Amino acid sequence: MVFLNGEFLPQKDAKISTLDRGFLFGDGVYEVIPVYNQNIFKLTEHLNRLDGSLRATKIKNPFTGNEYKNILTKLLKNNFAKNQTIYLQITRGVGESRSHNFKNLTPTIYIRVDELKIRNKNELVCGFKAIITKDIRWNNCYIKSTSLLTNVLYVEMAQANLVEEIILEKNGIITEGASSNVFILSKNTIKTPKINGEILAGITREMVIKSAIATNLEVKECDIKTSDLMDADEVWISSSTREVMPISQIGDKTFSSGGEVWQQVYNHFQTLKSE
Amino acid sequence: MVFLNGEFLPQKDAKISTLDRGFLFGDGVYEVIPVYNQNIFKLTEHLNRLDGSLRATKIKNPFTGNEYKNILTKLLKNNFAKNQTIYLQITRGVGESRSHNFKNLTPTIYIRVDELKIRNKNELVCGFKAIITKDIRWNNCYIKSTSLLTNVLYVEMAQANLVEEIILEKNGIITEGASSNVFILSKNTIKTPKINGEILAGITREMVIKSAIATNLEVKECDIKTSDLMDADEVWISSSTREVMPISQIGDKTFSSGGEVWQQVYNHFQTLKSE
Numbered sequence: 001m002v003f004l005n006g007e008f009l010p011q012k013d014a015k016i017s018t019l020d021r022g023f024l025f026g027d028g029v030y031e032v033i034p035v036y037n038q039n040i041f042k043l044t045e046h047l048n049r050l051d052g053s054l055r056a057t058k059i060k061n062p063f064t065g066n067e068y069k070n071i072l073t074k075l076l077k078n079n080f081a082k083n084q085t086i087y088l089q090i091t092r093g094v095g096e097s098r099s100h101n102f103k104n105l106t107p108t109i110y111i112r113v114d115e116l117k118i119r120n121k122n123e124l125v126c127g128f129k130a131i132i133t134k135d136i137r138w139n140n141c142y143i144k145s146t147s148l149l150t151n152v153l154y155v156e157m158a159q160a161n162l163v164e165e166i167i168l169e170k171n172g173i174i175t176e177g178a179s180s181n182v183f184i185l186s187k188n189t190i191k192t193p194k195i196n197g198e199i200l201a202g203i204t205r206e207m208v209i210k211s212a213i214a215t216n217l218e219v220k221e222c223d224i225k226t227s228d229l230m231d232a233d234e235v236w237i238s239s240s241t242r243e244v245m246p247i248s249q250i251g252d253k254t255f256s257s258g259g260e261v262w263q264q265v266y267n268h269f270q271t272l273k274s275e
Numbered sequence: 276m277v278f279l280n281g282e283f284l285p286q287k288d289a290k291i292s293t294l295d296r297g298f299l300f301g302d303g304v305y306e307v308i309p310v311y312n313q314n315i316f317k318l319t320e321h322l323n324r325l326d327g328s329l330r331a332t333k334i335k336n337p338f339t340g341n342e343y344k345n346i347l348t349k350l351l352k353n354n355f356a357k358n359q360t361i362y363l364q365i366t367r368g369v370g371e372s373r374s375h376n377f378k379n380l381t382p383t384i385y386i387r388v389d390e391l392k393i394r395n396k397n398e399l400v401c402g403f404k405a406i407i408t409k410d411i412r413w414n415n416c417y418i419k420s421t422s423l424l425t426n427v428l429y430v431e432m433a434q435a436n437l438v439e440e441i442i443l444e445k446n447g448i449i450t451e452g453a454s455s456n457v458f459i460l461s462k463n464t465i466k467t468p469k470i471n472g473e474i475l476a477g478i479t480r481e482m483v484i485k486s487a488i489a490t491n492l493e494v495k496e497c498d499i500k501t502s503d504l505m506d507a508d509e510v511w512i513s514s515s516t517r518e519v520m521p522i523s524q525i526g527d528k529t530f531s532s533g534g535e536v537w538q539q540v541y542n543h544f545q546t547l548k549s550e
Contacts, residue, residue, distance in 0.1 A: 002293070004293060011292075011293075011294070012292075014292065014293040014294075015290035015291060015292060015293070016290060016291060016293055016298060017286075017287075017289065017290060018277070018279060018286075018289040018290070018291055018385045018387075019286070019289075020298065021427075022298045023291060023295065023297045023298045023364075023366075023421075024364070024421060024423075025301075025421060025423040025424065025426070025427050026300075026301025026421055026422040026423055026424050027423070027424055027427050028424075057424065057427075057428065058431060087373050089298075089299070091298075092427075097387075097389055098362050098387070098389070102427065102430075102431075110293045110298075112293075112372075112373070114372055114373070134414075136413050136414035136415060137413050138411050138412050138413050138424075138425050139409075139411035140411060140425075143424075145424045146298075146299060146300060146301055146424075147301040147422035147423060147424035147425070148299075148300040148301055148302070148422060149300065149301050149302055149303075149332065149413075149418075149420045149421075149422035150413050150415075150422070151300070152296075152300050152302050152332075152367075152377065153332065155377075156333060156377075
Protein backbone atom coordinates (compact mmCIF):
# COMPACT_ATOMS: atom_id res chain seq x y z
CA MET A 1 0.00 0.00 0.00
CA VAL A 2 1.21 3.49 -0.88
CA PHE A 3 -0.15 6.99 -0.32
CA LEU A 4 -1.04 9.19 -3.29
CA ASN A 5 -2.90 12.49 -3.02
CA GLY A 6 -5.03 11.62 -0.01
CA GLU A 7 -5.64 7.97 -0.83
CA PHE A 8 -4.08 4.76 0.44
CA LEU A 9 -3.93 2.33 -2.46
CA PRO A 10 -1.93 -0.60 -3.90
CA GLN A 11 1.22 0.44 -5.78
CA LYS A 12 -0.23 -0.99 -9.02
CA ASP A 13 -3.10 1.53 -8.83
CA ALA A 14 -0.88 4.52 -8.00
CA LYS A 15 -0.93 6.46 -11.26
CA ILE A 16 -0.43 10.08 -12.09
CA SER A 17 -1.19 12.22 -15.12
CA THR A 18 1.55 12.58 -17.75
CA LEU A 19 0.99 16.32 -17.18
CA ASP A 20 2.30 16.06 -13.63
CA ARG A 21 5.19 18.50 -13.44
CA GLY A 22 7.24 15.88 -11.60
CA PHE A 23 7.12 13.79 -14.79
CA LEU A 24 7.58 16.65 -17.29
CA PHE A 25 10.11 18.85 -15.49
CA GLY A 26 11.55 16.96 -12.48
CA ASP A 27 9.69 19.75 -10.67
CA GLY A 28 9.55 18.21 -7.21
CA VAL A 29 11.41 17.46 -4.00
CA TYR A 30 11.73 14.38 -1.79
CA GLU A 31 12.94 12.90 1.47
CA VAL A 32 14.11 9.43 2.47
CA ILE A 33 13.48 8.67 6.14
CA PRO A 34 14.74 5.55 7.95
CA VAL A 35 12.50 3.68 10.38
CA TYR A 36 14.24 1.54 13.01
CA ASN A 37 12.04 -0.96 14.88
CA GLN A 38 8.88 0.91 13.81
CA ASN A 39 10.37 4.14 15.17
CA ILE A 40 10.52 6.92 12.56
CA PHE A 41 14.01 8.37 12.83
CA LYS A 42 14.37 12.15 13.28
CA LEU A 43 11.00 12.86 11.63
CA THR A 44 11.05 16.53 12.65
CA GLU A 45 14.51 17.07 11.11
CA HIS A 46 13.46 15.37 7.87
CA LEU A 47 10.20 17.35 7.68
CA ASN A 48 12.12 20.57 8.35
CA ARG A 49 14.52 19.79 5.52
CA LEU A 50 11.54 18.93 3.27
CA ASP A 51 9.99 22.27 4.13
CA GLY A 52 13.28 24.00 3.22
CA SER A 53 13.33 22.26 -0.19
CA LEU A 54 9.67 23.24 -0.77
CA ARG A 55 10.35 26.88 0.11
CA ALA A 56 13.41 27.01 -2.14
CA THR A 57 11.32 25.72 -5.04
CA LYS A 58 8.20 27.72 -4.08
CA ILE A 59 6.01 24.61 -3.82
CA LYS A 60 3.34 24.80 -1.14
CA ASN A 61 3.78 22.37 1.74
CA PRO A 62 0.46 20.48 1.69
CA PHE A 63 0.53 19.04 5.22
CA THR A 64 1.36 19.88 8.81
CA GLY A 65 3.81 17.77 10.80
CA ASN A 66 0.96 15.93 12.51
CA GLU A 67 -0.76 15.19 9.22
CA TYR A 68 2.48 13.69 7.86
CA LYS A 69 2.87 11.66 11.04
CA ASN A 70 -0.65 10.20 10.79
CA ILE A 71 -0.16 9.18 7.16
CA LEU A 72 3.24 7.61 7.87
CA THR A 73 1.94 5.73 10.91
CA LYS A 74 -0.87 4.24 8.82
CA LEU A 75 1.55 3.24 6.04
CA LEU A 76 4.04 1.69 8.44
CA LYS A 77 1.33 -0.50 10.05
CA ASN A 78 1.03 -2.27 6.71
CA ASN A 79 4.72 -3.03 6.42
CA PHE A 80 6.28 -5.59 8.69
CA ALA A 81 10.00 -5.39 8.09
CA LYS A 82 12.17 -4.74 11.14
CA ASN A 83 13.70 -1.64 9.58
CA GLN A 84 12.01 0.37 6.90
CA THR A 85 12.64 3.34 4.67
CA ILE A 86 10.04 5.95 3.82
CA TYR A 87 10.18 7.63 0.42
CA LEU A 88 8.18 10.88 0.32
CA GLN A 89 7.89 12.97 -2.84
CA ILE A 90 6.03 16.22 -3.48
CA THR A 91 5.74 17.73 -6.95
CA ARG A 92 4.29 21.08 -7.98
CA GLY A 93 1.22 19.29 -9.38
CA VAL A 94 -0.58 18.73 -12.67
CA GLY A 95 -0.63 21.56 -15.23
CA GLU A 96 -3.17 22.07 -18.01
CA SER A 97 -0.54 21.54 -20.68
CA ARG A 98 3.26 21.39 -20.82
CA SER A 99 3.46 25.05 -20.00
CA HIS A 100 6.18 26.62 -17.92
CA ASN A 101 3.45 28.51 -16.08
CA PHE A 102 2.78 26.92 -12.78
CA LYS A 103 0.87 29.20 -10.46
CA ASN A 104 -1.75 27.84 -8.05
CA LEU A 105 -1.43 24.14 -8.80
CA THR A 106 -2.31 21.50 -6.22
CA PRO A 107 0.87 19.61 -5.22
CA THR A 108 1.08 15.86 -5.86
CA ILE A 109 2.10 13.82 -2.77
CA TYR A 110 3.40 10.28 -3.11
CA ILE A 111 4.71 8.21 -0.21
CA ARG A 112 5.88 4.60 -0.14
CA VAL A 113 7.59 2.35 2.38
CA ASP A 114 10.18 -0.31 1.61
CA GLU A 115 12.27 -2.62 3.72
CA LEU A 116 15.49 -0.90 4.80
CA LYS A 117 18.39 -3.26 4.31
CA ILE A 118 21.32 -2.10 6.42
CA ARG A 119 24.70 -3.75 6.18
CA ASN A 120 25.81 -5.07 9.56
CA LYS A 121 29.16 -4.31 11.15
CA ASN A 122 30.81 -7.42 9.72
CA GLU A 123 29.78 -6.41 6.24
CA LEU A 124 31.16 -2.91 6.73
CA VAL A 125 34.57 -3.46 8.35
CA CYS A 126 36.40 -4.53 5.20
CA GLY A 127 35.39 -1.33 3.44
CA PHE A 128 34.10 -0.52 -0.03
CA LYS A 129 35.54 0.87 -3.25
CA ALA A 130 34.97 4.35 -4.64
CA ILE A 131 36.25 6.52 -7.45
CA ILE A 132 36.56 10.30 -7.68
CA THR A 133 35.07 12.25 -10.54
CA LYS A 134 34.11 15.82 -11.40
CA ASP A 135 31.01 17.26 -9.73
CA ILE A 136 28.97 18.44 -12.72
CA ARG A 137 25.68 18.90 -10.86
CA TRP A 138 23.81 22.18 -10.50
CA ASN A 139 24.91 24.61 -7.79
CA ASN A 140 21.92 24.18 -5.45
CA CYS A 141 22.37 20.62 -4.21
CA TYR A 142 21.15 21.69 -0.77
CA ILE A 143 17.68 21.31 -2.33
CA LYS A 144 16.69 17.63 -2.33
CA SER A 145 15.11 17.78 -5.78
CA THR A 146 13.81 15.00 -8.03
CA SER A 147 15.73 16.46 -11.00
CA LEU A 148 18.24 13.67 -10.46
CA LEU A 149 19.53 12.74 -13.90
CA THR A 150 23.12 13.57 -12.96
CA ASN A 151 22.86 11.22 -9.96
CA VAL A 152 21.41 8.50 -12.19
CA LEU A 153 24.45 8.86 -14.45
CA TYR A 154 26.78 8.65 -11.42
CA VAL A 155 25.05 5.42 -10.33
CA GLU A 156 25.59 4.06 -13.81
CA MET A 157 29.26 5.07 -13.57
CA ALA A 158 29.57 3.32 -10.18
CA GLN A 159 28.08 0.12 -11.58
CA ALA A 160 30.31 0.21 -14.66
CA ASN A 161 33.38 0.69 -12.43
CA LEU A 162 32.25 -1.93 -9.86
CA VAL A 163 32.44 0.57 -7.00
CA GLU A 164 30.04 1.43 -4.19
CA GLU A 165 30.13 5.19 -4.56
CA ILE A 166 31.30 8.10 -6.70
CA ILE A 167 33.07 10.84 -4.73
CA LEU A 168 32.69 14.27 -6.31
CA GLU A 169 35.18 17.13 -6.57
CA LYS A 170 34.71 20.66 -7.86
CA ASN A 171 37.81 22.73 -8.64
CA GLY A 172 40.00 20.38 -6.62
CA ILE A 173 37.77 20.47 -3.52
CA ILE A 174 35.67 17.48 -2.40
CA THR A 175 31.93 18.28 -2.29
CA GLU A 176 30.16 15.03 -1.37
CA GLY A 177 29.42 11.53 -2.68
CA ALA A 178 26.78 11.08 -5.38
CA SER A 179 24.39 9.92 -2.63
CA SER A 180 26.41 10.37 0.57
CA ASN A 181 28.49 12.80 2.62
CA VAL A 182 32.25 12.32 2.88
CA PHE A 183 34.55 12.22 5.94
CA ILE A 184 38.30 11.80 6.27
CA LEU A 185 40.32 10.76 9.30
CA SER A 186 43.77 12.35 9.53
CA LYS A 187 45.86 12.09 12.71
CA ASN A 188 42.81 11.56 14.95
CA THR A 189 40.93 14.51 13.44
CA ILE A 190 37.74 13.96 11.48
CA LYS A 191 37.21 16.39 8.62
CA THR A 192 34.12 16.80 6.47
CA PRO A 193 33.16 19.45 3.89
CA LYS A 194 31.32 22.32 5.52
CA ILE A 195 27.67 22.78 4.59
CA ASN A 196 27.02 25.31 1.84
CA GLY A 197 24.48 25.59 -0.97
CA GLU A 198 26.35 23.03 -3.06
CA ILE A 199 25.96 20.01 -0.78
CA LEU A 200 23.13 18.37 1.12
CA ALA A 201 22.96 18.81 4.88
CA GLY A 202 22.79 15.06 5.54
CA ILE A 203 20.94 14.06 8.70
CA THR A 204 23.17 10.97 8.95
CA ARG A 205 26.16 13.33 8.51
CA GLU A 206 25.05 15.14 11.68
CA MET A 207 24.86 11.81 13.53
CA VAL A 208 28.37 10.88 12.45
CA ILE A 209 29.69 14.24 13.66
CA LYS A 210 27.85 13.77 16.97
CA SER A 211 29.27 10.25 17.32
CA ALA A 212 32.80 11.40 16.54
CA ILE A 213 32.60 14.16 19.15
CA ALA A 214 31.15 11.70 21.69
CA THR A 215 34.18 9.48 21.18
CA ASN A 216 36.55 12.41 21.82
CA LEU A 217 37.63 12.98 18.25
CA GLU A 218 38.25 16.48 17.01
CA VAL A 219 35.82 17.33 14.18
CA LYS A 220 36.52 20.02 11.58
CA GLU A 221 34.01 21.16 8.98
CA CYS A 222 36.28 22.64 6.33
CA ASP A 223 37.42 22.49 2.72
CA ILE A 224 38.99 19.14 1.87
CA LYS A 225 41.28 19.13 -1.15
CA THR A 226 41.27 16.01 -3.29
CA SER A 227 44.92 15.58 -2.33
CA ASP A 228 43.99 15.78 1.40
CA LEU A 229 41.49 12.99 0.83
CA MET A 230 44.00 10.81 -0.99
CA ASP A 231 46.57 11.38 1.81
CA ALA A 232 44.08 10.67 4.63
CA ASP A 233 44.46 7.75 7.04
CA GLU A 234 40.85 6.71 6.46
CA VAL A 235 37.89 7.75 4.31
CA TRP A 236 34.25 7.21 5.31
CA ILE A 237 30.94 8.01 3.65
CA SER A 238 27.56 8.44 5.31
CA SER A 239 23.93 8.15 4.23
CA SER A 240 20.74 6.85 5.79
CA THR A 241 21.13 3.45 4.10
CA ARG A 242 24.92 3.19 4.53
CA GLU A 243 25.16 4.75 8.02
CA VAL A 244 28.93 5.27 8.38
CA MET A 245 30.79 3.20 5.79
CA PRO A 246 34.58 2.84 5.45
CA ILE A 247 36.09 3.28 1.99
CA SER A 248 39.01 0.89 1.50
CA GLN A 249 40.03 1.82 -2.04
CA ILE A 250 39.83 4.87 -4.30
CA GLY A 251 41.17 4.15 -7.75
CA ASP A 252 44.45 2.29 -7.12
CA LYS A 253 45.02 3.71 -3.64
CA THR A 254 44.05 1.54 -0.67
CA PHE A 255 43.01 2.83 2.75
CA SER A 256 42.86 1.26 6.17
CA SER A 257 39.26 0.40 7.10
CA GLY A 258 37.30 -0.84 10.09
CA GLY A 259 39.92 0.21 12.65
CA GLU A 260 39.43 1.18 16.27
CA VAL A 261 38.43 4.80 15.60
CA TRP A 262 35.78 3.80 13.07
CA GLN A 263 34.50 1.07 15.42
CA GLN A 264 34.01 3.59 18.23
CA VAL A 265 32.13 5.99 15.98
CA TYR A 266 30.07 3.16 14.47
CA ASN A 267 29.16 1.83 17.92
CA HIS A 268 28.11 5.24 19.17
CA PHE A 269 26.13 5.83 15.98
CA GLN A 270 24.07 2.69 16.74
CA THR A 271 23.04 4.10 20.12
CA LEU A 272 21.68 7.26 18.44
CA LYS A 273 19.27 5.25 16.29
CA SER A 274 16.90 4.70 19.21
CA GLU A 275 16.79 8.43 20.04
CA MET B 276 -5.53 12.77 -28.24
CA VAL B 277 -2.01 11.96 -27.06
CA PHE B 278 0.35 9.01 -27.56
CA LEU B 279 1.50 6.97 -24.58
CA ASN B 280 3.39 3.68 -24.84
CA GLY B 281 1.84 2.47 -28.08
CA GLU B 282 -1.67 3.79 -27.50
CA PHE B 283 -3.50 6.83 -28.79
CA LEU B 284 -5.77 8.09 -26.02
CA PRO B 285 -7.38 11.22 -24.55
CA GLN B 286 -5.06 13.28 -22.34
CA LYS B 287 -7.30 12.63 -19.31
CA ASP B 288 -6.61 8.88 -19.64
CA ALA B 289 -2.84 9.26 -20.11
CA LYS B 290 -1.51 8.05 -16.77
CA ILE B 291 1.78 6.58 -15.71
CA SER B 292 2.93 4.67 -12.65
CA THR B 293 4.40 6.68 -9.78
CA LEU B 294 7.37 4.32 -10.20
CA ASP B 295 8.13 5.75 -13.62
CA ARG B 296 11.71 6.99 -13.42
CA GLY B 297 10.68 10.17 -15.21
CA PHE B 298 8.56 10.99 -12.16
CA LEU B 299 11.00 9.78 -9.48
CA PHE B 300 14.34 10.89 -10.93
CA GLY B 301 13.74 13.25 -13.88
CA ASP B 302 15.33 10.32 -15.73
CA GLY B 303 14.26 11.16 -19.26
CA VAL B 304 14.86 13.31 -22.32
CA TYR B 305 12.59 15.27 -24.65
CA GLU B 306 12.22 17.24 -27.86
CA VAL B 307 9.95 20.09 -28.92
CA ILE B 308 9.32 20.11 -32.67
CA PRO B 309 7.44 22.89 -34.51
CA VAL B 310 4.93 22.07 -37.23
CA TYR B 311 4.23 24.78 -39.81
CA ASN B 312 1.13 24.31 -42.00
CA GLN B 313 1.04 20.58 -41.12
CA ASN B 314 4.68 20.26 -42.19
CA ILE B 315 6.90 18.82 -39.43
CA PHE B 316 9.94 21.08 -39.30
CA LYS B 317 13.39 19.45 -39.51
CA LEU B 318 12.13 16.12 -38.15
CA THR B 319 15.38 14.33 -38.97
CA GLU B 320 17.47 16.93 -37.09
CA HIS B 321 15.19 16.75 -34.05
CA LEU B 322 15.21 12.93 -34.06
CA ASN B 323 19.00 12.94 -34.38
CA ARG B 324 19.30 15.25 -31.38
CA LEU B 325 16.84 13.04 -29.46
CA ASP B 326 18.99 10.03 -30.29
CA GLY B 327 22.05 11.90 -28.99
CA SER B 328 20.29 12.66 -25.69
CA LEU B 329 19.21 9.00 -25.39
CA ARG B 330 22.75 7.75 -26.03
CA ALA B 331 24.21 10.18 -23.50
CA THR B 332 21.78 8.92 -20.85
CA LYS B 333 21.98 5.26 -22.00
CA ILE B 334 18.24 5.01 -22.61
CA LYS B 335 17.29 2.77 -25.53
CA ASN B 336 15.69 4.54 -28.48
CA PRO B 337 12.38 2.69 -28.81
CA PHE B 338 11.50 3.66 -32.39
CA THR B 339 12.96 4.12 -35.85
CA GLY B 340 12.60 7.40 -37.71
CA ASN B 341 9.72 6.00 -39.77
CA GLU B 342 7.91 4.75 -36.68
CA TYR B 343 8.15 8.22 -35.12
CA LYS B 344 6.91 9.75 -38.37
CA ASN B 345 3.84 7.49 -38.50
CA ILE B 346 2.88 8.25 -34.89
CA LEU B 347 3.34 12.00 -35.38
CA THR B 348 1.34 12.01 -38.61
CA LYS B 349 -1.56 10.27 -36.87
CA LEU B 350 -1.44 12.71 -33.93
CA LEU B 351 -1.27 15.77 -36.18
CA LYS B 352 -4.36 14.66 -38.13
CA ASN B 353 -6.35 15.14 -34.93
CA ASN B 354 -5.14 18.69 -34.34
CA PHE B 355 -6.33 21.43 -36.61
CA ALA B 356 -4.31 24.48 -35.65
CA LYS B 357 -2.38 26.15 -38.47
CA ASN B 358 0.91 25.80 -36.60
CA GLN B 359 1.53 23.17 -33.98
CA THR B 360 4.19 22.08 -31.56
CA ILE B 361 5.03 18.46 -30.81
CA TYR B 362 6.23 17.55 -27.32
CA LEU B 363 7.96 14.16 -27.25
CA GLN B 364 9.34 12.68 -24.02
CA ILE B 365 11.10 9.37 -23.39
CA THR B 366 11.93 8.17 -19.88
CA ARG B 367 13.95 5.15 -18.80
CA GLY B 368 10.73 3.38 -17.80
CA VAL B 369 9.06 1.96 -14.72
CA GLY B 370 11.21 0.32 -12.03
CA GLU B 371 10.10 -2.26 -9.47
CA SER B 372 10.75 0.14 -6.60
CA ARG B 373 12.54 3.45 -6.12
CA SER B 374 15.86 1.79 -6.74
CA HIS B 375 18.76 3.43 -8.47
CA ASN B 376 19.16 0.21 -10.44
CA PHE B 377 17.74 0.61 -13.87
CA LYS B 378 18.93 -2.08 -16.23
CA ASN B 379 16.67 -3.50 -18.94
CA LEU B 380 13.59 -1.36 -18.36
CA THR B 381 11.12 -0.61 -21.15
CA PRO B 382 11.21 3.13 -21.95
CA THR B 383 8.05 5.21 -21.48
CA ILE B 384 7.11 7.28 -24.55
CA TYR B 385 4.71 10.20 -24.29
CA ILE B 386 3.86 12.53 -27.16
CA ARG B 387 1.37 15.39 -27.31
CA VAL B 388 0.56 18.16 -29.79
CA ASP B 389 -0.47 21.71 -28.92
CA GLU B 390 -1.19 24.78 -30.97
CA LEU B 391 2.02 26.71 -31.65
CA LYS B 392 1.44 30.38 -31.03
CA ILE B 393 4.12 32.38 -32.79
CA ARG B 394 4.40 36.13 -32.34
CA ASN B 395 4.14 37.93 -35.66
CA LYS B 396 6.64 40.48 -36.93
CA ASN B 397 4.68 43.42 -35.51
CA GLU B 398 4.71 41.84 -32.07
CA LEU B 399 8.45 41.25 -32.26
CA VAL B 400 9.87 44.53 -33.60
CA CYS B 401 9.60 46.49 -30.35
CA GLY B 402 11.67 43.88 -28.53
CA PHE B 403 11.39 42.19 -25.16
CA LYS B 404 13.03 42.54 -21.76
CA ALA B 405 15.60 40.19 -20.24
CA ILE B 406 17.86 40.03 -17.21
CA ILE B 407 21.22 38.34 -16.76
CA THR B 408 21.89 35.89 -13.94
CA LYS B 409 24.37 33.21 -13.01
CA ASP B 410 24.17 29.89 -14.86
CA ILE B 411 23.86 27.38 -12.01
CA ARG B 412 22.74 24.43 -14.15
CA TRP B 413 24.62 21.15 -14.50
CA ASN B 414 27.51 20.98 -16.96
CA ASN B 415 25.84 18.77 -19.59
CA CYS B 416 23.13 21.05 -20.96
CA TYR B 417 23.74 19.63 -24.44
CA ILE B 418 21.50 16.78 -23.21
CA LYS B 419 17.84 17.82 -23.49
CA SER B 420 16.86 16.21 -20.20
CA THR B 421 13.61 16.42 -18.23
CA SER B 422 15.57 17.16 -15.01
CA LEU B 423 14.52 20.77 -15.46
CA LEU B 424 14.06 22.18 -11.98
CA THR B 425 16.69 24.88 -12.56
CA ASN B 426 14.82 26.01 -15.68
CA VAL B 427 11.54 26.07 -13.73
CA LEU B 428 13.21 28.37 -11.19
CA TYR B 429 14.49 30.62 -14.00
CA VAL B 430 10.94 30.86 -15.41
CA GLU B 431 9.73 31.86 -11.97
CA MET B 432 12.49 34.48 -11.83
CA ALA B 433 11.46 35.82 -15.26
CA GLN B 434 7.83 36.11 -14.16
CA ALA B 435 8.76 37.82 -10.89
CA ASN B 436 10.93 40.31 -12.81
CA LEU B 437 8.36 40.82 -15.60
CA VAL B 438 10.86 39.85 -18.29
CA GLU B 439 10.62 37.50 -21.27
CA GLU B 440 13.86 35.62 -20.71
CA ILE B 441 16.75 35.01 -18.32
CA ILE B 442 20.17 35.21 -19.99
CA LEU B 443 22.78 33.04 -18.28
CA GLU B 444 26.46 33.68 -17.64
CA LYS B 445 29.13 31.41 -16.23
CA ASN B 446 32.41 32.95 -15.06
CA GLY B 447 31.70 36.14 -17.00
CA ILE B 448 30.92 34.33 -20.28
CA ILE B 449 27.39 34.13 -21.74
CA THR B 450 26.18 30.54 -22.15
CA GLU B 451 22.57 30.75 -23.38
CA GLY B 452 19.09 31.83 -22.32
CA ALA B 453 17.11 29.67 -19.89
CA SER B 454 15.14 28.38 -22.90
CA SER B 455 16.85 30.03 -25.88
CA ASN B 456 20.17 30.66 -27.61
CA VAL B 457 21.71 34.14 -27.56
CA PHE B 458 23.07 36.32 -30.38
CA ILE B 459 24.64 39.76 -30.40
CA LEU B 460 25.05 42.17 -33.28
CA SER B 461 28.20 44.31 -33.13
CA LYS B 462 29.32 46.39 -36.13
CA ASN B 463 27.52 44.19 -38.65
CA THR B 464 28.94 40.99 -37.17
CA ILE B 465 26.68 38.43 -35.53
CA LYS B 466 28.23 36.58 -32.60
CA THR B 467 26.81 33.61 -30.72
CA PRO B 468 28.36 31.29 -28.11
CA LYS B 469 30.03 28.32 -29.75
CA ILE B 470 28.48 24.92 -29.14
CA ASN B 471 30.06 22.91 -26.34
CA GLY B 472 28.75 20.45 -23.75
CA GLU B 473 27.32 23.26 -21.64
CA ILE B 474 24.75 24.60 -24.09
CA LEU B 475 22.07 23.12 -26.31
CA ALA B 476 22.71 22.94 -30.04
CA GLY B 477 19.48 24.76 -30.92
CA ILE B 478 17.95 23.86 -34.27
CA THR B 479 16.47 27.37 -34.47
CA ARG B 480 19.96 28.70 -33.65
CA GLU B 481 21.24 26.97 -36.80
CA MET B 482 18.46 28.62 -38.85
CA VAL B 483 19.36 32.05 -37.49
CA ILE B 484 23.01 31.50 -38.42
CA LYS B 485 21.97 30.35 -41.89
CA SER B 486 19.70 33.38 -42.30
CA ALA B 487 22.42 35.77 -41.14
CA ILE B 488 24.91 34.30 -43.63
CA ALA B 489 22.29 34.47 -46.40
CA THR B 490 21.87 38.19 -45.73
CA ASN B 491 25.66 38.74 -46.00
CA LEU B 492 26.38 39.19 -42.32
CA GLU B 493 29.58 37.86 -40.86
CA VAL B 494 28.83 35.19 -38.21
CA LYS B 495 31.26 34.28 -35.45
CA GLU B 496 30.72 31.40 -33.01
CA CYS B 497 32.90 32.45 -30.11
CA ASP B 498 33.03 33.32 -26.40
CA ILE B 499 30.88 36.34 -25.58
CA LYS B 500 31.77 38.15 -22.38
CA THR B 501 28.90 39.64 -20.40
CA SER B 502 30.48 43.05 -21.06
CA ASP B 503 30.51 42.33 -24.85
CA LEU B 504 26.80 41.61 -24.64
CA MET B 505 26.06 44.79 -22.72
CA ASP B 506 28.10 46.83 -25.25
CA ALA B 507 26.48 45.19 -28.30
CA ASP B 508 24.39 47.15 -30.82
CA GLU B 509 21.59 44.58 -30.61
CA VAL B 510 20.80 41.38 -28.70
CA TRP B 511 18.57 38.62 -30.05
CA ILE B 512 17.42 35.28 -28.65
CA SER B 513 16.22 32.24 -30.59
CA SER B 514 14.01 29.24 -29.85
CA SER B 515 11.42 27.26 -31.76
CA THR B 516 8.57 29.24 -30.22
CA ARG B 517 10.29 32.66 -30.32
CA GLU B 518 12.07 32.22 -33.68
CA VAL B 519 14.46 35.22 -33.69
CA MET B 520 13.41 37.74 -31.05
CA PRO B 521 15.00 41.15 -30.38
CA ILE B 522 15.84 42.05 -26.79
CA SER B 523 15.23 45.74 -26.16
CA GLN B 524 16.24 45.98 -22.50
CA ILE B 525 18.55 44.10 -20.12
CA GLY B 526 18.31 45.45 -16.60
CA ASP B 527 18.43 49.24 -17.04
CA LYS B 528 20.26 49.18 -20.34
CA THR B 529 18.17 49.61 -23.51
CA PHE B 530 19.05 48.23 -26.93
CA SER B 531 17.93 49.09 -30.42
CA SER B 532 15.46 46.51 -31.74
CA GLY B 533 13.65 45.59 -34.93
CA GLY B 534 16.12 47.43 -37.19
CA GLU B 535 17.02 46.69 -40.78
CA VAL B 536 19.56 43.95 -40.04
CA TRP B 537 17.13 42.07 -37.80
CA GLN B 538 14.35 42.48 -40.39
CA GLN B 539 16.50 40.92 -43.11
CA VAL B 540 17.40 37.96 -40.91
CA TYR B 541 13.79 37.57 -39.75
CA ASN B 542 12.49 37.65 -43.32
CA HIS B 543 14.98 35.06 -44.50
CA PHE B 544 14.21 32.90 -41.48
CA GLN B 545 10.54 32.80 -42.58
CA THR B 546 11.52 31.36 -45.97
CA LEU B 547 13.38 28.48 -44.25
CA LYS B 548 10.24 27.34 -42.43
CA SER B 549 8.84 25.75 -45.58
CA GLU B 550 12.06 23.78 -46.21
